[in-house]
Amino acid sequence: MPKPDLRISVISDVHVTQFGAGENKFKNALEFHIKKLPKSDLFLFTGDIAYQLDSWEDSVCRNIYTSNYDFILNTIESTIPADTPKIFVLGNHEYPQGNTDPALTNKALNTWLAKTGQPAMEHVILNGFHFIKYPVLSWAMESSPETEKWAMNELSIALSTDPENPVFFVSHIPLHNTVANAGKEPSSFSEEFRSFLTKRPRIIHISGHQHTHVLDEKAIFQEGFTSVSAPVCAVGYLTLEGCDYETKPVFGFSQSLFIEVTGKVVKVFKVDLVSQKVVGRPWVIDLNEAENGIFPYGKKRRFEAKRPEFSPEASVCIRTDGECVFATIRQRFLSFDVCVEYYKLIVTDENGNEVLAKTVASDFYNLTLGKNYAPEITFELPGLTAGSYQLRVFPMNCFFAHGETSLCCAFQVD
Numbered sequence: 001m002p003k004p005d006l007r008i009s010v011i012s013d014v015h016v017t018q019f020g021a022g023e024n025k026f027k028n029a030l031e032f033h034i035k036k037l038p039k040s041d042l043f044l045f046t047g048d049i050a051y052q053l054d055s056w057e058d059s060v061c062r063n064i065y066t067s068n069y070d071f072i073l074n075t076i077e078s079t080i081p082a083d084t085p086k087i088f089v090l091g092n093h094e095y096p097q098g099n100t101d102p103a104l105t106n107k108a109l110n111t112w113l114a115k116t117g118q119p120a121m122e123h124v125i126l127n128g129f130h131f132i133k134y135p136v137l138s139w140a141m142e143s144s145p146e147t148e149k150w151a152m153n154e155l156s157i158a159l160s161t162d163p164e165n166p167v168f169f170v171s172h173i174p175l176h177n178t179v180a181n182a183g184k185e186p187s188s189f190s191e192e193f194r195s196f197l198t199k200r201p202r203i204i205h206i207s208g209h210q211h212t213h214v215l216d217e218k219a220i221f222q223e224g225f226t227s228v229s230a231p232v233c234a235v236g237y238l239t240l241e242g243c244d245y246e247t248k249p250v251f252g253f254s255q256s257l258f259i260e261v262t263g264k265v266v267k268v269f270k271v272d273l274v275s276q277k278v279v280g281r282p283w284v285i286d287l288n289e290a291e292n293g294i295f296p297y298g299k300k301r302r303f304e305a306k307r308p309e310f311s312p313e314a315s316v317c318i319r320t321d322g323e324c325v326f327a328t329i330r331q332r333f334l335s336f337d338v339c340v341e342y343y344k345l346i347v348t349d350e351n352g353n354e355v356l357a358k359t360v361a362s363d364f365y366n367l368t369l370g371k372n373y374a375p376e377i378t379f380e381l382p383g384l385t386a387g388s389y390q391l392r393v394f395p396m397n398c399f400f401a402h403g404e405t406s407l408c409c410a411f412q413v414d
Helices: 023-035 067-079 102-116 145-161 191-198 287-291 364-369
Strands: 006-011 042-045 086-088 122-126 129-134 167-171 203-207 220-222 226-229 255-262 265-272 277-286 315-321 324-330 342-349 354-361 376-380 387-396 407-413
Touching (some): 006 023, 023 067, 023 255, 129 145, 145 191, 277 287, 315 407
Parallel strands (some): 042 086, 129 167, 167 203
Antiparallel strands (some): 265 277
């Protein structure tokens, strides 16, 4: 096997606070990449390494802190060799949470500039590879025509200067409707910018912000170019697209990416920092294929991906507790080759009318921790009044597609 031309450690969404949250996981992440993985040519931090907030209870931050940066930089200095390049990307949490006051926003930007020692927008060339670094402009994640024009110009220069290798566009925010959950918030990029990228297949956009799980295949997307979402490293919940993750957040995860470039092939390895393992199959981006219009991680995956099926041992039962109704699924599947990320729960009344349809996440995220699916998992069926009902449960893959098998259960609500 030829030695890779470039190796990149990607760390995102650490969210180290002024009161110490995230410190241990950040240190653990750096130590794993240094001690357990091949030597990186670059450490890429794709935004939100710092978290500017006054307290967990206060949704609006009115101060800018530096102690979180001091810990971050001291940890980097004591862990990563001094001669290993680092790129810092400016995210939204380096600005004051919930606050777009111009003076405080400017203070946050100046603090980031002083602490990282890097410009917010930068064209970096490392080992002959081009990296175009792009910031957000405030907590509200704005972009601007001027910054987009700069990025398009620098990307064009990089592509013309190097007609063979991938060109990396790195930002905290992804483009709308690319990687998982990218579309829930207002777009930080214009349609003109998106159109520019889709005509340039050698561009690989690496972003953070989405708090994706490495087993979620929606964390990579191709449509004329490639988008890759880096997972959450420390403080923050997983974003489980399509279900109620905000009301029932899942915490406790720490993950990262490790990228190898060999010729025109880019491999993206998925790292779980809790289990201290590289997990799953790497994503493989072949630029020869991309330049010929072949994008294996495009929209067609939704229709071509394998669909999960329940095994005969699976079942569902109903339990009531006062006015609350709960469905408990016995999680058994025909194959573990397909990740069951979601369930579709459909409740119909005695006349066959649909009264509840709900998408919920399985506990697939624990698979990276060396665990199996829990024997049973329970979900609430809200809003059901007295009457007779039937529940159908479908297992779904990451693209919300289900197979032919379902579980059925008739029940009564008094």
